[in-house]
Amino acid sequence: MAQTVVIDPVTRIEGHLRIEVEVDGGKVVDAKAQGTLWRGIEVLLQDKDPRDAAVITQRICGVCSAEHALASIQNLDMAFEADVPDNGRIIRNLVAGANFIQSHILHFYHLAALDYLDIMAVANYRGMNPDLLKVKEKVVALVKAGDTAPFTPRYAPDQYCVNDPEIVTTAVYHYIQALELRKKAHEMLAIFGGKMPHHVTYVPGGVTIQPTPDRIAAFKSRLAELTDFINNVYLKDVLLFGTGPLKPLHDAKVGFGCGNFLSYGMFDLGKSGDYKKRFLKSGAIFNGNLTQVNPLDPAKIAEHVRYSWYADKTTDRHPWEGETVPEYGKQGAYTWLKAPRYDGKPMEVGPLARQLVNQETGFMGLVSKIGAWPSVVARHAARAYECKLVADAMPKWLMELKPGQPVCNEKPVPQSGKGMGLVEAARGALGHFIEIEQGRTKNYQCVVPTTWNCSPKDDRGVRGPVEQALIGAPVPDPENPINIVRIVRSFDPCIACAVHLIHPQTNEILKFRVI
Numbered sequence: 001m002a003q004t005v006v007i008d009p010v011t012r013i014e015g016h017l018r019i020e021v022e023v024d025g026g027k028v029v030d031a032k033a034q035g036t037l038w039r040g041i042e043v044l045l046q047d048k049d050p051r052d053a054a055v056i057t058q059r060i061c062g063v064c065s066a067e068h069a070l071a072s073i074q075n076l077d078m079a080f081e082a083d084v085p086d087n088g089r090i091i092r093n094l095v096a097g098a099n100f101i102q103s104h105i106l107h108f109y110h111l112a113a114l115d116y117l118d119i120m121a122v123a124n125y126r127g128m129n130p131d132l133l134k135v136k137e138k139v140v141a142l143v144k145a146g147d148t149a150p151f152t153p154r155y156a157p158d159q160y161c162v163n164d165p166e167i168v169t170t171a172v173y174h175y176i177q178a179l180e181l182r183k184k185a186h187e188m189l190a191i192f193g194g195k196m197p198h199h200v201t202y203v204p205g206g207v208t209i210q211p212t213p214d215r216i217a218a219f220k221s222r223l224a225e226l227t228d229f230i231n232n233v234y235l236k237d238v239l240l241f242g243t244g245p246l247k248p249l250h251d252a253k254v255g256f257g258c259g260n261f262l263s264y265g266m267f268d269l270g271k272s273g274d275y276k277k278r279f280l281k282s283g284a285i286f287n288g289n290l291t292q293v294n295p296l297d298p299a300k301i302a303e304h305v306r307y308s309w310y311a312d313k314t315t316d317r318h319p320w321e322g323e324t325v326p327e328y329g330k331q332g333a334y335t336w337l338k339a340p341r342y343d344g345k346p347m348e349v350g351p352l353a354r355q356l357v358n359q360e361t362g363f364m365g366l367v368s369k370i371g372a373w374p375s376v377v378a379r380h381a382a383r384a385y386e387c388k389l390v391a392d393a394m395p396k397w398l399m400e401l402k403p404g405q406p407v408c409n410e411k412p413v414p415q416s417g418k419g420m421g422l423v424e425a426a427r428g429a430l431g432h433f434i435e436i437e438q439g440r441t442k443n444y445q446c447v448v449p450t451t452w453n454c455s456p457k458d459d460r461g462v463r464g465p466v467e468q469a470l471i472g473a474p475v476p477d478p479e480n481p482i483n484i485v486r487i488v489r490s491f492d493p494c495i496a497c498a499v500h501l502i503h504p505q506t507n508e509i510l511k512f513r514v515i
Contacts, residue, residue, distance in 0.1 A: 002029065003478050008036070010485060012111045014063050014494040017454065019484060023475045028484070031463070031470035033454040035337035038309075042324045045444040050076060050413055050436050053444060054202050057432065060446065061494055062197040063106075066099035066189060067425035068446075069202050071432040074273040076204040079419030079436055082411040084272035088206030090397050091407065093267045093279075094219065095193045095201075096423075097390045097397075101226055102185030103426035104351070104387040105234060107492045108380060109178035114150075115486045116246060117168050118157040124165040132169045139172065155482035162245045174233050181229045188222040191215050206408030211401040220398055227391045230384075238384035242370055242377045250370055250377035255487035257374045257469040258346045259288035261353035262452070264296065264431070266424035267393070275422050279393060280386075282422075283357040284342060288373075293357050297343075298422060301431065303447065304339040307332060307456040315459055319433040319445040320418060339455040339464060340447050348374070348465040349428025349452045350491060352382040360389065376490040383492075413439050425449050427492045453491045466491055 001024070008018040016037040022030040041060050045053055054072040058065035070092055077084060084092075122139040125132060142148045162168055186196045192209055193199025201209045209215075242250065265275045265282030275282045275296055282296040303322055305315045310333075311325040327333075339346075347353070352374060355363045363385050370381060414436055421432040428449030435443040455464030463471070466488060473483045 005475065005478050005481050005484070007481065007484060007488075010488055010493070012114070012489060013492070014061060015450075017488070017493055019470070019488055021470055021473075021475075021481075021484060023478050023481075026474060026476045028470050028473045028475060031467045032334055033337070033456065033464060033466045033488075034335040035450075035454065036335075038326060038336045040324065040326070042444045042446060045441050048441050050079065050434060050439075050441050051204065053432070053434065053441065054204075055198075055200075057446065058198045060448070063103060063494055064099065064425045064427060064430075065197045066095055066193065066199060067423055067430055068432075069199060070096055071421040071423045071425075071430045071446075073202040073204060073421065074423060075419040075421030075432040075434050077273055077419070078421070079417040079434055080204045080411040080414055081417070082205035082409050084206045085406040085409055087211055087401060087405050087407045088409075089268050089272045090401055091192045091207045091209065091211060092202070092272070093397055094394060095189055095199065096267065097394050098185050098189035099196075100390050100426050101230070101387055102182045102189070103492075104383045105178050105182055105185070105229075107383060107426075108234065108238065109175045110150075111492065112380065112486075112489045113171060113175065114154065115482065115489060116160065116162055116241065117171055118161045118163040119148075119151045119154070119168065119172070121163045121165045121168040122172060125169040127166055127169075131173055132166070135169050135173045135176070155485065156480045158476075158480070158482055160246060160249045160483075162241065164245075167240075167245070171237065174237060177229070177233065181226055184222045184225055188219055188226070191219045191222075203408060203410070205410050206406070208408065210407060211403050213403060216398055216401060216403075220395065223391065223394055223398075230387050230391050235384050235388055238380055242381050246377050247370070249486075250375045252474070253373060253375055254473060254483055255374070255376035255379070255469045255490055256472075257348050258463075258465045259286075259374070260342075260345050260347045260465075261285040261356050262296075262342050262347035262349050262429050263354045263357040264422040264424055264429045266354070267390075273421065280354050280389075280424065281358050284347065285353075285356055286343075286345065290356055290367075293359060296422075298420060298431075300343040301447065302341055302344075303451075304341060304458040305333075306339075306459040307334060308338050309333045309336055310338065319431060319447055320420070320435065320443075322433070322443070322445040324445070333456075335456045337451050337455055338447075339458040340452050341458055344460075346455065346458065346462060346464050346468070347429075347452055348491075349449050350379065350382075351386045351426075351428075352379045353428065354424060355382040355386055376486050379490040415439050425494075427494050428452060448494070450491070450493045454493055466493075
């Protein structure tokens with residue numbers, strides 16, 4: 001007999017996500033991913049100065065604000081017809097790279113790793129390493145005091161959980177180290193971004209900060225520390241887990257997904273905003289055919305709303321023609337997330353999609369080593385490998401900066417125009433789209449990574465990537481659905497934050513004075 005399992009909210013992610021699955025015979029047979037709070041930023045931008053967009057859209061999220069800033073500003077570059085000087089392009093790459101690094105480290109150690117560790121195994125550590133003994137003492141003291149957050153509450157460990165005391169204690173030690181290293185990445189971003197989160201140096205046509213020798217040196221020193229951690233800790237941890245204790249999880253194809261992958265590409269190497277010339281390449285893969293990467297065509301992007309709480313009249317539109325018309329309570333709908341589709345198909349986005357599209361030799365060799373199919377474990381491997389790729393590329397970008405040369409090509413606000421900013425956030429494909437009329441923002445649309453991954457069924461009834469990844473997942477005990485959260489967190493969901501509410505009967509946007 002089928003049993004409904006609801007996880008609400010899903011923790012250790014950003015935002016408000018509810019997962020509902022039906023379990024029958026120890027496996028998931030149906031799944032719904034539900035965004036439970038409305039993200040209405042697009043409506044706030046209407047009739048505003050277009051230049052406000054890069055500031056306001058960063059408030060969608062404090063984790064990936066750097067990528068929202070980049071998508072928004074490339075969107076405005078296009079609408080303003082502003083060519084960005086090389087210094088401006090490179091500084092934007094460095095800011096985005098710093099955020100990629102901190103986000104990937106955050107995800108593995110602080111959001112996902114606890115799904116794979118029997119944390120209480122720390123109490124059984126018998127080694128003599130002084131750092132690990134301190135970890136043991138701390139964890140044991142927390143247990144005795146009854147204060148074990150953030151390690152608990154948790155789902156009960158299963159056969160896939162690592163319970164070797166030395167491995168678990170080392171992982172917890174690295175968890176603590178990663179907190180300090182993320183701080184270094186934030187500092188690195190702030191050197192050229194002014195602050196973190198919600199940096200302040202992007203303008204249409206470039207940036208407002210000069211690449212002085214002292215800034216370059218400060219960035220370089222922090223990057224060296226982070227690169228050492230990535231190479232000698234993060235990457236090794238992921239490879240140890242992925243090719244050892246967690247290999248059975250990968251072999252069981254837990255979290256397979258839809259088999260379609262999309263990347264807009266990231267880190268411009270030529271003209272700013274040119275998705276055809278980027279360090280991480282753009283493209284699309286269909287039906288699990290990993291040897292055939294198709295060129296990106298932005299005209300093939302559309303959003304469906306048949307199963308979303310938005311008016312049906314707005315469905316199946318390209319974002320330039322999109323509208324945000326809430327209709328809470330619509331028959332058959334179950335989420336505030338729309339259903340983006342590329343060429344009519346659901347697409348997985350994120351580090352795994354980027355690396356499969358990129359076809360870099362080292363990663364494809366790793367894919368062959370662990371098994372050439374998508375899975376929970378493969379997503380973690382892609383994220384770690386990408387972190388190394390980006391960190392290794394950044395010293396060269398630093399060397400390309402030219403102190404004293406222009407950083408911005410300022411342009412006036414146009415009376416009319418359209419823009420499109422297609423970039424990659426750490427979590428996947430991110431697009432911002434604007435239409436300007438009489439010098440004001442007429443329409444603004446954001447299609448964010450988790451809208452792709454956690455999308456509901458589309459107009460044809462086809463499930464989104466996370467929903468498909470959950471189908472068939474082993475859930476031997478519905479009271480302990482640990483594989484469900486493993487799958488969901490492997491996508492690193494970031495449900496963009498809502499900043500206002502609507503009336504449940506009238507759909508009127510409610511305004512509040514915050515004091």
